[in-house]
Amino acid sequence: MGRRLIVASVLTGATLAGLLGIASAASPPTGGPIQFYAPATDTPAGTIVFAGAVGDFGKTLSMDKSGKPNTNGNFVKFTLRHGGFVADVTALNQKAAKASPAIVDKATCSFAFGASGPVTLGSGTGLYKGISGRVSVEINFLGDGPLYASGKKKGQCDMRNSTKLLAQHGWITGHGTVSFR
Numbered sequence: 001m002g003r004r005l006i007v008a009s010v011l012t013g014a015t016l017a018g019l020l021g022i023a024s025a026a027s028p029p030t031g032g033p034i035q036f037y038a039p040a041t042d043t044p045a046g047t048i049v050f051a052g053a054v055g056d057f058g059k060t061l062s063m064d065k066s067g068k069p070n071t072n073g074n075f076v077k078f079t080l081r082h083g084g085f086v087a088d089v090t091a092l093n094q095k096a097a098k099a100s101p102a103i104v105d106k107a108t109c110s111f112a113f114g115a116s117g118p119v120t121l122g123s124g125t126g127l128y129k130g131i132s133g134r135v136s137v138e139i140n141f142l143g144d145g146p147l148y149a150s151g152k153k154k155g156q157c158d159m160r161n162s163t164k165l166l167a168q169h170g171w172i173t174g175h176g177t178v179s180f181r
Contacts, residue, residue, distance in 0.1 A: 029053050029127060031179040040139060040170025044069035048078060053178050054128065056080040083126020092117035092137050109147060109157035114140045121178060128180075135176025143168035 124131035
């Protein structure tokens, strides 16, 4: 009985390994819908995960047009397991710069901010060579700020841009369709 269990376990393990090997083998994408999620950071570097025609994950780098890392850059480079590509986020950044906070609550010293806009994909390498597409992206941030500790504003919410937040969370999601030439 013990041998049968070991043999069955080995065969099951070999079968699963074979199936996982087939599932993880990268095949050329044909285009179609995509969705993605990335945590928003206050540094140029980050991470991202894609589903759909680009089923992959990896790193992001916000940069300027010359490729220099820049937290507020108008381009984002995606370096994924099977290749990479670049997003032109200029239109999204322009909309975000003009957006007003959805919530500013001075009683709880909290805020919520969001913006959405189009992003263009291109400059693919590896498996993503020839990628093109326009996707809709939404950025969201929530935060809680401190109260003034002293002075005539003591106990009031400190909403200055230079204030270090007590807690914050941001995320970026998107969806659209890509094609490959």
